[in-house]
Amino acid sequence: MMTVTTGAYAPVVSAGGPRVHRVSDSEANRRSIDAYVARVDARDWDGVDRLTHPDVVYDLPQTRETITGQEGLRAFNTAYPGDWHLMLAERYADDEAGVARLDWRVADGADGTAIVFFRFDDAGLITRITDWWPESYEPPPGREHLVQRY
Amino acid sequence: MMTVTTGAYAPVVSAGGPRVHRVSDSEANRRSIDAYVARVDARDWDGVDRLTHPDVVYDLPQTRETITGQEGLRAFNTAYPGDWHLMLAERYADDEAGVARLDWRVADGADGTAIVFFRFDDAGLITRITDWWPESYEPPPGREHLVQRY
Numbered sequence: 001m002m003t004v005t006t007g008a009y010a011p012v013v014s015a016g017g018p019r020v021h022r023v024s025d026s027e028a029n030r031r032s033i034d035a036y037v038a039r040v041d042a043r044d045w046d047g048v049d050r051l052t053h054p055d056v057v058y059d060l061p062q063t064r065e066t067i068t069g070q071e072g073l074r075a076f077n078t079a080y081p082g083d084w085h086l087m088l089a090e091r092y093a094d095d096e097a098g099v100a101r102l103d104w105r106v107a108d109g110a111d112g113t114a115i116v117f118f119r120f121d122d123a124g125l126i127t128r129i130t131d132w133w134p135e136s137y138e139p140p141p142g143r144e145h146l147v148q149r150y
Numbered sequence: 151m152m153t154v155t156t157g158a159y160a161p162v163v164s165a166g167g168p169r170v171h172r173v174s175d176s177e178a179n180r181r182s183i184d185a186y187v188a189r190v191d192a193r194d195w196d197g198v199d200r201l202t203h204p205d206v207v208y209d210l211p212q213t214r215e216t217i218t219g220q221e222g223l224r225a226f227n228t229a230y231p232g233d234w235h236l237m238l239a240e241r242y243a244d245d246e247a248g249v250a251r252l253d254w255r256v257a258d259g260a261d262g263t264a265i266v267f268f269r270f271d272d273a274g275l276i277t278r279i280t281d282w283w284p285e286s287y288e289p290p291p292g293r294e295h296l297v298q299r300y
Contacts, residue, residue, distance in 0.1 A: 061263065063289040065297040076296045090267070092242035092249055099242055099249050101267065113211065115265050115282060117240070117251065132265060134284040139213035146226045147215040 025095035029120050033091045033100050036118070036126065041086040045074045053125040060131050073129075083107035086114070096120060112136075175245035179270050183241045183250050186268070186276065191236040195224045203275040210281050223279075233257035236264070246270060262286075 023031075032051055039047035049070050058067040058076065067073050084106045091100040097119045105111035112133070119128040139147070173181075182201055189197035199220050208217040208226065217223050234256045241250035247269045255261035262283070269278035289297070 060289075060297075062284050062286050064286075064300045065289055065293075066300060067297055072296065076293065079293065079296060090247060090249075092244055092247075094242055097240060097242075099240075099251070101249070113282070115284075132263070132282070132284045134212055134265075134282045135287070136212050136214075137285070139210075139215055143215075143226065143229065146222065146229060147210075147217055150214045150216060 025120075025124070026093050026098075028124050029093035029095065029098050029118070030091060032120065032124060032126060033093060033098050033118055034088060036129075037086055037088045037091075037100060037102060037116075040077065043077075045077065048074070048077075051126055052129075053121060053127045056126055057128045058131070059128065060133075062133060082110075089113075093118070093120075175270075175274070176243050176248075178274050179243035179245065179248050179268070180241060182270065182274060182276060183243060183248050183268055184238060186279075187236055187238045187241075187250060187252060187266075190227065193227075195227065198224070198227075201276055202279075203271055203277045206276055207278045208281070209278065210283075212283060232260075239263075243268070243270075 036048065036051050039045075039051065052070055052073070054070055055068060056070055056073060058073045060066070067076055084104060087103045087105075089101045089103050092098055097117065099118065100116045102114040102116060103111065104114050112135070115132040115134070117128075117130040117132075118126050121127050186198065186201050189195075189201065202220055202223070204220055205218060206220055206223060208223045210216070217226055234254060237253045237255075239251045239253050242248055247267065249265065249267045252264040252266060253261065254264050262285070265282040265284070267278075267280040267282075268276050271277050
């Protein structure tokens with residue numbers, strides 16, 4: 001099990017048991033992204049709250065929807081329909097912000113990609129989550145000779 | 151003007167003039183992302199070729215379109231309609247891969263977001279570019295009480 005604390009210190013489990021290593025803020029932020037995805041997928045809303053600022057802003061730019069605060073984020077996530085799951089595909093962060101690409105799937109067989117941007121405060125808490133859910137579409141006509149389809 | 155070379159060495163312009171500093175692979179990759187966006191926006195296809203591997207793969211997952219090779223990428227970009235421009239909003243990279251969020255706009259007034267993932271080889275050349283172009287849509291009904299619209 002992975003445990004993530006906020007800020008620049010995070011526990012690392014080694015062969016000899018858990019020890020606390022100094023890690024960079026960027027590394028701590030990468031671990032927070034990993035933990036956020038795992039905690040959301042596990043419906044561990046208390047765990048999500050430990051990673052986020054109380055006034056965290058959740059933003060969905062494609063639908064121009066926003067939520068402010070942990071309580072509202074929990075309500076939105078709890079109400080989200082379907083037996084959905086998230087798998088982390090790749091993620092990057094610096095000492096202030098980062099991004100994750102997720103593969104999502106729902107038990108009914110639907111699946112796709114989500115791209116999630118994060119901002120962190122000085123204590124390592126997530127202050128902003130911006131979710132993008134790109135959808136498939138047919139390419140515009142006229143460029144068939146320039147590409148391969150798969 | 152920013153100049154970017156491939157690999158772990160990249161010139162840094164300081165007050166005393168250009169000098170070559172050793173930078174990390176992740177920092178070199180971040181600079182390559184910056185340069186790629188600037189070179190594409192400038193239609194500097196030779197500049198793009200200097201940043202990419204000859205067999206670079208360009209992938210558009212939403213339309214399941216792919217292009218292999220610098221020549222095909224140049225042909226696709228040259229044929230792309232409209233007086234479009236790209237502005238880098240944020241970007242992250244580690245020593246193997248990275249991602250950029252771009253604001254794009256077309257002279258006719260259309261605008262939006264593109265999210266571009268990159269992979270790099272050991273020499274710092276871009277080997278894969280994966281473009282996501284998320285579109286706006288109306289939110290599903292039933293969650294109006296859980297969000298604010300903007």
